[in-house]
Amino acid sequence: MSENNSLLSVRNLSVSFFAEEGVVRAAHKVSFSIKTSQTFGLVGESGCGKSSVALSIMRLIPANQGQIVGGEIAFDGQNLLELSEKQMRRIRGNKIAIVFQEPTASLNPVYTVGDQIAEAIMLHKNKDKTQAWKAAVEMLRKVGIKEPQQRISQYPHQMSGGMQQRAIIAIATSCEPALLIADEPTTALDMIVQTQILNLLDELQKQTGMSILLITHDLGIAAERADEVAVMYASRIVEKADPRLLFSKPLHPYTEGLLKALPRLGQSTKRLETIPGTVAEPMYLPSGCKFHPRCRTGCHDKHCQTFEPELKEVEPARWVACWHAPGYQ
Amino acid sequence: MGKQKEKKAIWGTTLGEFVQQQFVKRPINMVSLVCMALLALMAVIAPVLANNKPLMIRIEGKLHFPLFQNLSPADYCIFLAATVGFLLLLLIRRNHSNLEPSVRGAVLFRQLCLSCTIILIGSPLIFIFVPRRLEAADYKAMIAENKADYAVFAPIPYGYDRTDLMSRNLSPCRTHWLGTDDVGADVLCRLIHGSRTSLSVGLVAAGISTLIGIALGSIFGYFGGKVDFIGMRIVEMVMAIPTFFLIITFVAFFPRSLLSIIVIIGITTWTGTARLVRAEFLKLRKQDFIQAAVSLALPLRSTIFKHMLPNCIGPILVNAAFGFAGAIFAEAALSFLGFGVAPPTPSWGQMLSSGVTTTGRFLWWLTLFPGLAIFLTVMLCNLIGEGLRDAFDPRLKNAI
Numbered sequence: 064m065s066e067n068n069s070l071l072s073v074r075n076l077s078v079s080f081f082a083e084e085g086v087v088r089a090a091h092k093v094s095f096s097i098k099t100s101q102t103f104g105l106v107g108e109s110g111c112g113k114s115s116v117a118l119s120i121m122r123l124i125p126a127n128q129g130q131i132v133g134g135e136i137a138f139d140g141q142n143l144l145e146l147s148e149k150q151m152r153r154i155r156g157n158k159i160a161i162v163f164q165e166p167t168a169s170l171n172p173v174y175t176v177g178d179q180i181a182e183a184i185m186l187h188k189n190k191d192k193t194q195a196w197k198a199a200v201e202m203l204r205k206v207g208i209k210e211p212q213q214r215i216s217q218y219p220h221q222m223s224g225g226m227q228q229r230a231i232i233a234i235a236t237s238c239e240p241a242l243l244i245a246d247e248p249t250t251a252l253d254m255i256v257q258t259q260i261l262n263l264l265d266e267l268q269k270q271t272g273m274s275i276l277l278i279t280h281d282l283g284i285a286a287e288r289a290d291e292v293a294v295m296y297a298s299r300i301v302e303k304a305d306p307r308l309l310f311s312k313p314l315h316p317y318t319e320g321l322l323k324a325l326p327r328l329g330q331s332t333k334r335l336e337t338i339p340g341t342v343a344e345p346m347y348l349p350s351g352c353k354f355h356p357r358c359r360t361g362c363h364d365k366h367c368q369t370f371e372p373e374l375k376e377v378e379p380a381r382w383v384a385c386w387h388a389p390g391y392q
Numbered sequence: 393m394g395k396q397k398e399k400k401a402i403w404g405t406t407l408g409e410f411v412q413q414q415f416v417k418r419p420i421n422m423v424s425l426v427c428m429a430l431l432a433l434m435a436v437i438a439p440v441l442a443n444n445k446p447l448m449i450r451i452e453g454k455l456h457f458p459l460f461q462n463l464s465p466a467d468y469c470i471f472l473a474a475t476v477g478f479l480l481l482l483l484i485r486r487n488h489s490n491l492e493p494s495v496r497g498a499v500l501f502r503q504l505c506l507s508c509t510i511i512l513i514g515s516p517l518i519f520i521f522v523p524r525r526l527e528a529a530d531y532k533a534m535i536a537e538n539k540a541d542y543a544v545f546a547p548i549p550y551g552y553d554r555t556d557l558m559s560r561n562l563s564p565c566r567t568h569w570l571g572t573d574d575v576g577a578d579v580l581c582r583l584i585h586g587s588r589t590s591l592s593v594g595l596v597a598a599g600i601s602t603l604i605g606i607a608l609g610s611i612f613g614y615f616g617g618k619v620d621f622i623g624m625r626i627v628e629m630v631m632a633i634p635t636f637f638l639i640i641t642f643v644a645f646f647p648r649s650l651l652s653i654i655v656i657i658g659i660t661t662w663t664g665t666a667r668l669v670r671a672e673f674l675k676l677r678k679q680d681f682i683q684a685a686v687s688l689a690l691p692l693r694s695t696i697f698k699h700m701l702p703n704c705i706g707p708i709l710v711n712a713a714f715g716f717a718g719a720i721f722a723e724a725a726l727s728f729l730g731f732g733v734a735p736p737t738p739s740w741g742q743m744l745s746s747g748v749t750t751t752g753r754f755l756w757w758l759t760l761f762p763g764l765a766i767f768l769t770v771m772l773c774n775l776i777g778e779g780l781r782d783a784f785d786p787r788l789k790n791a792i
Contacts, residue, residue, distance in 0.1 A: 121687050127617035156688035168680035173407055173702045175493055182698075183688050192498075216403060216492050234688070 072096035076134035078115045087345045089115035091298045102275040104289030112298040113278045117244045160235035164247040166227035170219035176230045177215035187238040202233040225256035244276045297343045297353040303382040314383040316358045414783035421779035424772045435587040436474040442548035442581035450541040465522040469515045476507045550578040552585040553736035571757035582738040589739045597719035600658025602712045605665020613673025631663045643731045672704035706784030713777030717770045
């Protein structure tokens with residue numbers, strides 16, 4: 064896989080949070096790259112470090128709580144981790160925008176939706192207020208809100224969750240970013256609205272050619288929407304591949320376990336399989352492969368218990384971090 | 393009217409309108425608000441209510457208005473400010489029915505700027521063009537000598553600095569409704585003029601302390617970390633000193649003028665507000681919409697003043713209302729102890745202390761009425777503060 068045409072490439076990113084009890088590694092040597100106009104899915108369960116990766120790309124890890132301890136994030140030819148705060152401000156919102164999980168909490172309750180869209184447009188596109196408001200109406204129409212003229216002067220609490228998320232996407236995309244980070248954009252929404260929002264993102268991507276980093280815990284969404292998927296477990300990427308390959312023939316036992324735990328339409332109602340054990344405590348991670356205590360083969364293997372596998376390309380465009388994966392050595 | 397309602401339905405309810413609806417619901421809130429407004433009106437027009445100069449007098453066929461001619465430029469400035477403030481309130485009401493919510497902020501800002509400009513330009517003009525006159529003419533003597541055809545006096549025809557050794561320490565009677573004090577000044581007149589002292593102390597001191605509190609609290613809360621740690625330790629150090637003794641210490645170093653007392657009360661009572669604002673900011677900082685504001689690279693100014701501050705306006709306002717009461721109380725206590733404004737400037741606390749004479753006689757009218765005035769004003773402020781608190785957080789009311 065060439066890195067030349069990639070818009071964003073994250074290499075060996077490590078993020079640590081400093082709690083009173085000790086250091087929590089939120090991301091450990093995470094590497095992936097996103098090509099222009101591509102959707103990259105980052106899948107993993109809660110607390111596995113997906114959001115920390117997103118915040119690191121924006122350089123929004125709160126300084127008094129955590130820190131990016133290593134790696135590099137190359138965006139458009141420059142390493143974001145080396146930029147000054149001032150240069151970074153030019154990137155935020157302008158080139159990279161982020162959509163958060165909770166639509167009700169992501170809009171300021173004391174301003175109208177129009178105010179909030181127009182503020183971003185005024186700031187990044189140097190438009191005056193009337194122009195910005197016109198552009199804001201246009202944005203609302205673009206994200207599929209009916210009667211945008213009236214909706215624009217309404218407060219967030221007058222809208223449904225789906226509409227709020229549309230408005231947030233309007234704010235995020237109003238400055239035509241090259242990369243949109245969608246941090247669980249549909250988790251708080253019901254299934255139908257979820258599909259609508261994801262369709263909207265697809266549509267916007269087709270129109271503007273932006274790349275999307277889609278962070279989700281829903282394997283179905285990732286399978287359906289992403290061009291490439293990475294699975295995270297305990298702050299590490301354990302498998303990375305094209306979704307069709309990943310879901311038809313998973314190489315990592317964790318991915319396999321996740322897929323087996325999914326209910327499928329049209330299959331008999333036999334008991335779903337589970338992954339034994341619980342998610343590793345981020346502060347007290349096991350030695351060796353972080354998944355070995357829950358792994359059927361790994362828990363008896365001395366090698367798995369002592370040595371940590373790194374993410375390696377076992378087949379073209381198939382990356383996995385497991386000692387027992389075919390072709391991994 | 394129907395169209396108006398339609399518009400409203402689209403506009404939705406702003407936070408201000410919501411709070412207003414909640415506030416109006418309870419009659420006690422409205423009663424205290426109206427009483428407070430009357431008190432403020434009394435303070436503004438005090439020299440017209442109680443003055444030894446006649447409002448109007450005709451001498452040898454010519455009409456004179458001695459009261460207005462003798463008002464000081466400062467009085468006219470107060471009139472101007474009060475009028476502009478009242479008009480601004482009316483304008484805000486009109487904005488709410490005519491303007492879309494999204495443009496209200498900008499319009500209000502323009503109107504505020506305009507009002508401030510009017511006051512700032514008007515006041516020096518008043519000081520230049522209204523001469524400082526001290527008319528020695530004794531109109532009462534003229535009337536007694538039948539020189540004047542007719543005269544209309546203010547409802548209380550005495551000045552607050554009146555000294556009349558013939559009518560010292562009179563108990564309430566027909567000529568002096570609330571009695572007189574030890575130099576013969578009318579108690580009611582001094583009460584009315586004293587409201588100016590009290591309310592201006594309350595307003596300006598609470599304003600100063602709220603502003604300092606907001607500035608420091610928002611810095612501590614927004615930046616957190618070391619700034620917050622050091623800042624909060626300083627706040628705790630200031631809090632450890634009993635406020636009242638701090639004020640007395642300050643007063644000992646500065647002249648006993650109204651202004652210095654206001655400033656001293658203002659700069660010693662900001663700790664509560666600072667802690668409150670900091671706590672609110674710490675809470676807001678973690679909210680997604682603030683994260684989103686930062687991720688959009690909005691300028692710091694906009695993030696703090698536009699997105700964070702309006703979201704904690706409720707606790708700040710409530711705290712300011714209680715601060716208002718506290719400042720009035722502090723001034724009264726200071727004046728009672730003799731550290732307050734110097735006589736003849738009237739102050740309720742100072743009048744209270746003159747209730748016990750050097751001979752040990754207890755003059756009930758000198759303690760009861762100023763005491764009642766202080767009590768009522770402080771209670772009104774607290775009632776309004778509590779009303780606001782309930783209005784901002786309706787859950788609180790049901791919880792108790």
